[in-house]
Amino acid sequence: MTMSAARAGRPLKVAVLGGGPGGLYAAALLKRLDPAREITVWERNAPDDTFGFGVVLSDETLGGIEHADPVVYRALQAEFVRWDDIDIVHHGRTLTSGGHGFAALGRRRLLAVLQERCRSLGVRTVFRTEAPPAAELARDHDLVIAADGVHSTTRAAHADVFRPQLTAHRCRYIWLSADFALDAFRFEIAETGHGIAQLHGYPYARPRPGAGPVEPAGGASTVIVEMREEVWRAAGLDAYEERASAEWCAALFAGALGGRPLRSNNSSWTAFRTVVNERWSHGRIVLLGDAAHTAHFSIGSGTKLAVEDALALAACLQEHATVPDALTAYEAERRPVVASTQRAARASLAWFEDLATYTGQPPHQFAFNLLTRSRRVTHGNLRLRDREFVDAVTKEAGIPTGTPPMFTPFRLRGLTLRNRVVVSPMDMYSADGEGTPGDFHLVHLGARALGGAGLVMTEMVCVSPEGRITPACTGLYTRAHETAWRRITDFVHTSAPGTAIGVQLGHSGRKGSTRRMWDGIDQPLPDGNWPLVAPSALPYRPGVNQIPHALTAAELTAVRDRFARSAAAAARAGFDLLELHCAHGYLLSGFLSPLTNQRTDAYGGSLAGRLRFPLEVFDAVREQWPDDRPMTVRISATDWADGGTTAEDAVAIAGAFAEHGADAIDVSTGQVVPDERPDFGRSYQTPFADRIRNSLGIPVIAVGAISSWDDVNSLVLAGRADLCALARPHLYDPHWTLHAAADQGYTGPGAPWPPPYQAGSRTPPTGRTDAPKPRLTLH
Numbered sequence: 001m002t003m004s005a006a007r008a009g010r011p012l013k014v015a016v017l018g019g020g021p022g023g024l025y026a027a028a029l030l031k032r033l034d035p036a037r038e039i040t041v042w043e044r045n046a047p048d049d050t051f052g053f054g055v056v057l058s059d060e061t062l063g064g065i066e067h068a069d070p071v072v073y074r075a076l077q078a079e080f081v082r083w084d085d086i087d088i089v090h091h092g093r094t095l096t097s098g099g100h101g102f103a104a105l106g107r108r109r110l111l112a113v114l115q116e117r118c119r120s121l122g123v124r125t126v127f128r129t130e131a132p133p134a135a136e137l138a139r140d141h142d143l144v145i146a147a148d149g150v151h152s153t154t155r156a157a158h159a160d161v162f163r164p165q166l167t168a169h170r171c172r173y174i175w176l177s178a179d180f181a182l183d184a185f186r187f188e189i190a191e192t193g194h195g196i197a198q199l200h201g202y203p204y205a206r207p208r209p210g211a212g213p214v215e216p217a218g219g220a221s222t223v224i225v226e227m228r229e230e231v232w233r234a235a236g237l238d239a240y241e242e243r244a245s246a247e248w249c250a251a252l253f254a255g256a257l258g259g260r261p262l263r264s265n266n267s268s269w270t271a272f273r274t275v276v277n278e279r280w281s282h283g284r285i286v287l288l289g290d291a292a293h294t295a296h297f298s299i300g301s302g303t304k305l306a307v308e309d310a311l312a313l314a315a316c317l318q319e320h321a322t323v324p325d326a327l328t329a330y331e332a333e334r335r336p337v338v339a340s341t342q343r344a345a346r347a348s349l350a351w352f353e354d355l356a357t358y359t360g361q362p363p364h365q366f367a368f369n370l371l372t373r374s375r376r377v378t379h380g381n382l383r384l385r386d387r388e389f390v391d392a393v394t395k396e397a398g399i400p401t402g403t404p405p406m407f408t409p410f411r412l413r414g415l416t417l418r419n420r421v422v423v424s425p426m427d428m429y430s431a432d433g434e435g436t437p438g439d440f441h442l443v444h445l446g447a448r449a450l451g452g453a454g455l456v457m458t459e460m461v462c463v464s465p466e467g468r469i470t471p472a473c474t475g476l477y478t479r480a481h482e483t484a485w486r487r488i489t490d491f492v493h494t495s496a497p498g499t500a501i502g503v504q505l506g507h508s509g510r511k512g513s514t515r516r517m518w519d520g521i522d523q524p525l526p527d528g529n530w531p532l533v534a535p536s537a538l539p540y541r542p543g544v545n546q547i548p549h550a551l552t553a554a555e556l557t558a559v560r561d562r563f564a565r566s567a568a569a570a571a572r573a574g575f576d577l578l579e580l581h582c583a584h585g586y587l588l589s590g591f592l593s594p595l596t597n598q599r600t601d602a603y604g605g606s607l608a609g610r611l612r613f614p615l616e617v618f619d620a621v622r623e624q625w626p627d628d629r630p631m632t633v634r635i636s637a638t639d640w641a642d643g644g645t646t647a648e649d650a651v652a653i654a655g656a657f658a659e660h661g662a663d664a665i666d667v668s669t670g671q672v673v674p675d676e677r678p679d680f681g682r683s684y685q686t687p688f689a690d691r692i693r694n695s696l697g698i699p700v701i702a703v704g705a706i707s708s709w710d711d712v713n714s715l716v717l718a719g720r721a722d723l724c725a726l727a728r729p730h731l732y733d734p735h736w737t738l739h740a741a742a743d744q745g746y747t748g749p750g751a752p753w754p755p756p757y758q759a760g761s762r763t764p765p766t767g768r769t770d771a772p773k774p775r776l777t778l779h
Contacts, residue, residue, distance in 0.1 A: 011036035012317075015137040016145045017154060019043025019125065021055070021107075022289035022306025023147030024114035029068060029314035031121040040124040042131030047115055048108060053177040053265065054204025054222035056104045056300035057307070064311050071120075075113045079105040081203045081219075085184035088367040089256065090359070095367040099385030102185060102300075104204040106220065110303070133157060138284040143323055145288050145313070147306070150275060152291035162287065163278035170353045172237070172269045173226035173297075176246055176262040181207060181219030187370060188256050189359060195231030196356050199253050200224040200298060223262055224297065225249040226352060232269065242267055272296055272349065274342065280335070281327040288313060293338045295345035298352060299374055305341060309334055343681040344374040350687055357694035361719055364393040369718040375683050379405065379713035393717060400748075405717040406709060406724070407741065407750025410454070412663045412699065414628035415576055417454035417723070418498050419750040420716050421737045424703055424725035425457040425504045425579070425634075427469065429516040435468060435475030437484045445488055448730055449496035452737030452751045455723070456492065456499060460506040460581050461485075463566040464559075466530050467507035467587070470516050476505070476566045482573050489574035496754065503570045504634065505563060505621070506581030509590045510534035510548040522674070533559075535590045535597040535604065535613075541674050556603070556613055559587070563617045567624040578625050580618055582657075583636040584671035588614045592635070592653060593672050595644045607649060611656050622661050632701065633657045634666035637688035640676035647688060654692045654700075664699040665692055666725065683711055690720035701725050709740035 014030055016023045019041050027039050057076075066073040080103045088095050118125055131137070134144045134154040146154035155162050181203035188199040205220040232238060237245060242264050250262040275294040280287045289306030313330045320326040351358075351373035358369055368390070371377055383390040391401075399408055407419045423445075430440040441458075449456045462468045462475045475481050485503070492501045513529045514522055524545060533555065534548035551559065563580075570578055582588040590596040591613045597604050603613050618633065625631055635657075637650035645653075654665040667689035670676050678684070685704025693700040702721035706712060707729055715721040729736045741751035742761060753761045 011038065012142045012323075013038045013140070014040070014143045014145065015131070015134075015141045016041040016147060017131045017134060017137075018147035018149060018289075018291070019045070019047075019111070019115075019127065020147060020149065020289065020306065021110055021114060021303050022310050023145065024111065024118055025072070025307055026145055026147065026288060026310035026313055027123045028072065028114060028117045028121055029310060030317065031118070031123050032069060033314060033318055035122065038124075040126060041118065042126050042129060044128065044130050047111070047125075047127050050107045050111060050265075053107060053175060053220065054104045054202060055107050055110050055303045056102055056202065057304055058300075059101060059103070061304045061307055062103060064308060068311055068314070069117070072113060072117050075117070076105065076110070079109050079113070081105065081181065081206050083184055083203065086371065087184045087186045087188075088370055089186065089188035090363060090366050091189075093363050095363060095389075096184065097367065097371060097382070097386045097389045100185070102202065104202055104222075106204050107303075109205075134285045142284060143317075144285045146285060146291050147288040148291050150273065150290040150294055152287070154285065155275075155277065155287060155291050158282050158285065161279060161282040165276045165278075167274040167276075169272045169274070169296075169349055171226050171228055171349075172232040172271055173224055174245055174249065174264075174267050174269050176223045176225065176249060176264055176267055178221045178223050178257055178260055178262055179218055180221065180258070180260060181205065182221045186256060188253060189355070190252050192227075192231065192235055192252065194234035195228060196359065197225060197227040197231065197252060198352060198355060199249075199256060200226065201256065223249070223253075223257075225253070228353065228356075229271065237269060240269075245269065274346065274349075276342070280331045284323060286313065286327050286330065293342060295338075295341050296349040298348045299341070299345050299376070301341050301345060305338060308337070340681065343679065343684065344376045346679075347687055348374040350691075354691060354694070357691070358719075362396050364389075364396040365717070365719055368393045369720070372714050372718050375686075375711075375714070378710045379717055380710040397717065399717075402746070403748055403750065404709070404713050404741075404744050404746055406712040407746055407748060408716070409750065410699075410722055412577070412630035412632075415500055415630050417500055419452070419454040419737065420712060420723050421453040421455075421740075422701060422723050422725040423448045423451075423453045423456040423730045424727035425459050425581075426727050426731070427459045427473065427517070429470050429472040429518075431472050431474040433471050434480070435462065435465065435473065435477070436480050437474045437488065441474065441484075442488050442491060445501065446491050446495065447734040449492040449499040449501065450754050450757070451730070451733075451735035452499075452741065452753075453730070454500065454737075454750075455502055455577065457502045457504055457579065457725070458485075458575075460504050460508075460586070461566070461570075463505055463507055463562040466533070467509075467512065467562070469508040469512055469586075470514055471525070471528070472516050473508075476503070476569050476573070477562065482569045485570070485573040485575070489576075493574065498752065500576040501574075502577035502579055502632075503573075503575040504579040504581050505566050505570065507559065507563070507587035508532075509585070509587030510538065510540050510545065510596070511585055513546065534587065535599055538596060538598065540585065550599070553601070556616075560613075560617050560620050564620040564624045567621040571624065571626050571629070575629075577630050577632065578621065579632040579634055579666060580614075580621060581634050582614050582653075583634045583666075583668045585636070585673065588617060589636055589672060593639055593645050595639055595641060595673050607652055611653065615656060615660055618657060618660050618662070630663040631661065632664045632666050633662045634668055636669050636672055637667050637685070637692070638669050639672045640670045640678045641673050644672065647691060650688060651692055651695050654698065655696050658696060658698045662698075664701055664722065665689075666701040666703065667692055668703050681705065682707065683715070686715060686720060693721065694719065699723070703727075709743065712740075 295301040532548035689702040703725040
């Protein structure tokens with residue numbers, strides 16, 4: 001049935017499965033927009049049954065509610081508890097950050113408001129009754145909204161269409177409540193005899209004399225206690241009943257609770273599951289809220305997302321002529337918003353899963369790290385919210401007043417970088433056919449050296465002709481190459497003093513003998529292809545790329561010697577730092593991944609076996625590289641593919657290179673197998689660098705969609721990375737670092753403008769700004 005037909009006299013008949021906030025609000029909105037619609041909400045529980053306690057909503061969500069239904073907004077506004085502060089308690093010390101702005105209310109009160117709104121509008125609500133299956137309802141309804149929660153029976157019944165992915169995580173948590181109102185959002189860390197537990201708490205009801213048991217007279221707060229699965233089991237909590245669990249948690253956090261008890265409401269220990277669906281609609285059936293997607297509670301997003309889903313669905317049904325068109329528009333509108341929220345939630349979730357790696361940080365840095373864990377709160381906007389708090393963090397870190405964290409120096413072996421910005425290696429495919437860098441490379445690298453970065457890296461420089469990716473890739477295996485590179489390093493050291501230049505050495509392995517990126521990425525040459533080598537005889541793309549030759553033991557020795565000779569040439573060419581490329585599916589990376597290394601000799605099998613050849617190459621290169629100059633290693637910390645390198649493997653790989661003398665690990669991901677499924681997003685690779693740094697205590701370079709100076713400041717100050725490598729921003733703006741300094745009003749030694757460019761250190765005027773302002777408006 002079309003929407004136009006509905007308006008002509010056949011109003012929509014809608015079934016809503018689930019009487020939670022998302023389902024009720026969707027029903028109320030749809031009925032308000034067209035009172036003739038026949039809408040039924042099915043809820044298997046009683047009207048006042050609910051699980052959990054308080055609900056947090058953002059100002060953005062509240063604005064949408066206010067615009068769509070002022071009646072609901074006013075009713076909620078009367079119930080809200082609002083607060084600005086976040087208290088972080090660590091090792092007995094409480095640090096407070098203000099200016100955050102939260103609003104919360106009890107889940108029962110939220111449901112009561114929405115139930116009343118539905119009744120007043122004429123929505124039929126059926127409680128204490130299991131709904132008929134969605135497919136059955138779809139036979140005589142125009143729309144079936146499945147808002148039936150994280151354990152959605154609708155989603156399960158049509159899993160072949162929705163294609164859900166359910167990911168269980170590594171912590172156990174329990175929802176409880178305290179019969180008093182906390183003063184702020186509270187994060188507290190507790191050491192048990194078995195490991196770390198954390199409390200997330202916030203007020204959701206004000207003190208109200210004469211209130212009943214649902215809302216105690218002293219107010220109420222949600223208290224969530226969370227810990228790693230192994231800690232939970234070691235503490236014996238897997239054997240505790242509900243009441244005993246509440247008592248255990250109350251005793252552990254007695255200080256925060258003032259000795260008060262915790263109460264439960266069908267509370268049980270559970271592991272959070274992230275729900276992602278490939279599709280959100282199936283004919284007349286559409287998923288909403290937790291049935292469609294979940295995001296970890298640590299960013300307070302579950303009810304928020306469900307309410308926003310309801311707003312979007314109602315709007316799309318109003319704006320489009322047919323139900324199918326409306327459902328397509330709904331998913332197109334909501335999917336990117338939800339994906340962004342889920343990325344932030346996964347970052348927050350992972351931070352808490354790895355909490356033990358951060359507890360040794362200084363107090364203010366730990367608090368800053370916690371507040372910025374999801375990457376949605378940054379150094380810049382936290383400074384706007386609470387400048388005094390951020391100033392305390394920078395003071396504790398020893399950063400001079402007025403110096404952004406990104407402009408602090410960093411020492412690697414005998415090299416001191418004047419700031420934390422790295423121009424990331426970027427293949428330019430612009431060498432002559434013999435692998436010699438020319439004027440293009442001089443201008444390209446020279447311009448970025450003049451642009452203020454602390455370290456400028458070359459593209460992957462190949463150690464042999466057959467180690468090139470394309471015929472246009474640079475090499476360092478002839479005297480001519482060495483001479484050409486010396487010309488470039490001399491320019492950088494003379495014309496951009498204080499800027500370091502590093503070389504990245506690598507071998508393409510099975511990804512070689514291809515066209516330049518813009519002529520067909522990973523496509524073989526139309527002619528003149530050379531034989532490829534790899535750990536195993538596995539082509540990069542079967543049927544597209546050639547099958548490589550599996551290297552013999554003697555050939556491995558020859559490849560290792562090629563790397564060593566290129567390292568000696570790099571030292572003579574004047575490079576300040578050398579990076580060994582063990583990422584992105586090239587030769588050394590191919591040894592590390594179990595997806596590309598299927599050898600049965602000493603160079604395959606276990607991770608130790610897969611590490612053997614890359615470590616042999618590292619040792620040979622380190623022997624040729626001057627002792628006072630640093631050496632780094634780039635790794636792919638995950639293959640983004642089943643059966644490939646994991647984050648745990650990456651920590652072990654990084655630790656092995658560090659034991660052999662690596663001064664820092666450059667942490668990238670993927671590009672190892674063509675069927676990878678990366679979780680793209682802003683700074684999406686930085687959690688892998690963070691984990692390596694804070695698990696092993698070794699310096700890391702973070703890379704991957706870091707696009708703003710605010711991101712760099714945040715990562716450095718939080719202790720998640722020591723250096724940040726940026727690629728595309730430096731293609732867009734060779735002077736990105738200098739402009740970042742100008743934008744922040746910084747003029748110190750971390751970003752000096754070259755004398756010939758100093759006249760450009762201020763933003764040029766763009767037009768007249770001194771025109772007289774209007775003073776009167778005449779009607």
